[in-house]
Structures are given as C-alpha cells and as structure tokens.
Amino acid sequence: MQLDLPSQTDIYLLDQIMRGRLRANMRLLDAGCGQGRNSAIFIQKNIEIYGIDKSEQAIASLRRKCREWNPQYPPERFTVADLSALPFPDNHFDFVVCSAVLHFAENRNQFVQWFEEMVRTLRPGGIFWFRMTTKHTIEPYCRHIQDDVFALPDGTTRYLLDRAVLRDLMAENGLTFLDPFKTVNVNDIRTMATVVLRKNGG
Template structure:
C-alpha cells in the first residue's frame, strides 16, 4: 500500500506530526481509544511497535479485522490501562478525552496517560474545546456541556489546560491549534511532551 492509502482515514493533524518527523520507526506507540484503528495503519506498516486499547469490544473487532497482525490489543478504559510506568514512546488519544464525565475524570485520565509515557515522549490529543466559542461554552458551565451540534461533550477550556500543565509533568510541545466547525463545535489539537515524572 502507498503512504497515501495508509493515511487515507488518519486524523489530518496527526498526519502533520508524521510529516514533521515526530515519530521514528521502532518506537512503541499506544493508541488510547483506538476505535476501529483509523490512525494506526501508517504506524503498523512502518515498523512501529503498536499497542491499541478501547473499551468498545465491537470497535476492537473492527480493528483486528483490518489489522490482524496486531498482537497488543486490550479492551479497557484509559483509567484502567494495564501498563507499567513509562511503557510508551508516544501516545495518540484522538476524539476520546471529551467523553470524560467531569473535571476529576478528565484529570485522572490525563494522569494515567502521563504515567505510562516515557520521559521525553509525546501525547497527541484531539478533543472538544471552547477555544473560539468562549461565549457559547463558558468555563462556568457544568461539564459535560451540550454543544450547538446537539452532542454532549466534556469541553476543554484554558483553566483546565493550565491545571493539567501545573499538576503533571506535561508541557506544550507546540502551540494549541483549534478548529471551528461551522459554529457547531470547536476541536482542539494538543501535542504535549512529558518533561518530568510526577
């Protein structure tokens, strides 16, 4: 398969990181909340050690139907991952963390991801945010929030991001990027790097 075919369904902002050379063949990648595996095809075919988790058994069946060579696949939630500290060079967590049920739940997931990431490793996140929609989705609103598109999501806002950076050993590896979708929702892309153990 060509790289274009392998990247066909990959998150465009993850493709950006791939093209920047963020990931090196042989490294250990975790897709935390992999779903059907849309972000994994390129890594599997380019010599990475790939581990995938999801709490949805049907999604994992779809993943293994597409990528039967994967041997490290686990049905579990982010808060119950069975991995030793500093197991992974990089973690992908795309369109997952906005299913947190509260600020505490979100912070627990961030701490769990931090624990299993190697020092110097990166965490790629895509999730709902209020960046660019601060008036429609104020920080004072109860979480999860009802978005204009009709979905309920845990919405990242600046003060929670500040709390994450202060309470964990994460730092921003790049400025936060935010995409507004027709006034319906805002999706933030974060590339965090583990710079200290907690």
C-alpha cells in the first residue's frame, strides 16, 4: 500500500504500514481516535477506517478535518462512543489501533473491559495494535495508587501495563504476539510499550 505519510502519524503504526500489515482492502478501527492523528493517513487514501472517542469536541473536529482531507469520505464513520461499549458487531475489523488510550483506565477492571471489548470487534486472524504506559523499568520511580494505577515522575496518573496481566488476557481471549513486546523508557519519566497481537483463528 503506497501512502503519503503525514508527520503526525505514530511512528510505530507507520512501522506496521511499511511492513505491509495494513492493506487497502482492510477495515480498521481507531479506538480513541481523538482528532484523527492516526486516522488521517487512511482517510486520505480512502481506506475504510472507523473511529470512536468519548470527546464530542474531538469527533466534531475530526469530521471537519475529514471533509478537508477527502471530500468523498463519509465523516459519519467517526462517532462519540465509549471503549466499554463499542457500537460495532463481533469479528468486524481486520485491524484495531489504540494509541495512548488504555493507560487512562481507572482500575484493572476497566482496563480489562476496554481490552476485551476491542478484541471482541476484531475478526479471527486480525491484528490488535496498541501503545500505552507500562511498569517495565519505571515502577521503582512511581508511587502506587491502586491496582496497576501509579503516579508517574512527571506528575501524571496512569494505568501501567503489567506483563502478567497481559499474558492472562492473551490466553483468555485467544491472542498471540505478532511482534516481540517492545518498550521505550523516556528518561525515567515513563515507559511506553508497543504491543502487536493477532487474534487466533482465521
């Protein structure tokens, strides 16, 4: 798939594009799409992508931008919704993108609910790509609040991904690693994980 690459697109998502894992005939979901940072590239190339965000302002802004990026693209594909109840059927998407959203879960139960709801909409053989904060290398610098929620050195509060919790969720939901678990420590302020999973079957 040949694409002009907007500068705002997450570089780790671009990696998936450059490796041929996102194709023109796929149906995509951008879960927590905001104002379209990672949706723009697909809108411009008329690739079928849907987006949800809990912010009405963000969705209104994205719909306006959608008309600028591609006047023929249906802006109603982007809608206000919550990760806990996605307005899509089971096994609907080929690829689910969730960039820097899951770490806003308030507790482990909410994290699991969001995670499993996205997996529900993914078809067997589909790919679940997400980035979020993780405990890896950063936990000693954080203050524990509850569950896997911590106060980070930068003053923010985040849900931090735990490898054991992830392994359990993968086993329970029929997921396997498509890429190795990758982390980047940002100056001992936070650590971001990039996770690429495939839903078994298909």
